[in-house]
Amino acid sequence: ADEVPRLRGERRALKTDPRFDKVVGLIRSGLFGWEEYFAPIMDAITTGGDYYLVANDFVPYIEAQAKVDSLYRDQAAWNRMSIMSAAGMGKFSTDRTIAEYAK
Numbered sequence: 574a575d576e577v578p579r580l581r582g583e584r585r586a587l588k589t590d591p592r593f594d595k596v597v598g599l600i601r602s603g604l605f606g607w608e609e610y611f612a613p614i615m616d617a618i619t620t621g622g623d624y625y626l627v628a629n630d631f632v633p634y635i636e637a638q639a640k641v642d643s644l645y646r647d648q649a650a651w652n653r654m655s656i657m658s659a660a661g662m663g664k665f666s667t668d669r670t671i672a673e674y675a676k
Contacts, residue, residue: 577626584623593631 597619600611618627645651 580626580629581622581624584626584629587623587628589628590632592635593628596631 597615599605601608601615605611617623618625623629644654
């Protein structure tokens with residue numbers, strides 16, 4: 574979070590990953606449908622400054638997804654991690670969460 578203002582300031586000079594550029598091009602081409610619907614979003618992340626730093630997060634996202642894909646192939650490990658994750662969550666309260674976000 575501390576880096577966000579600096580990253581936003583540097584965003585226009587960011588050299589994007591070629592895979593990111595390819596995905597943006599595929600979306601712009603209409604391959605996934607709704608070409609006109611997605612155009613403003615693509616404009617915002619490519620020429621509008623990318624306020625949410627989508628391009629910055631693209632490579633770490635791809636790397637994390639590759640780890641997930643690999644782990645999912647090991648069903649015993651996946652099941653153990655899923656159970657441990659659920660068990661470690663503790664009590665979830667929507668009211669508490671909304672109050673924290675509001676602060």
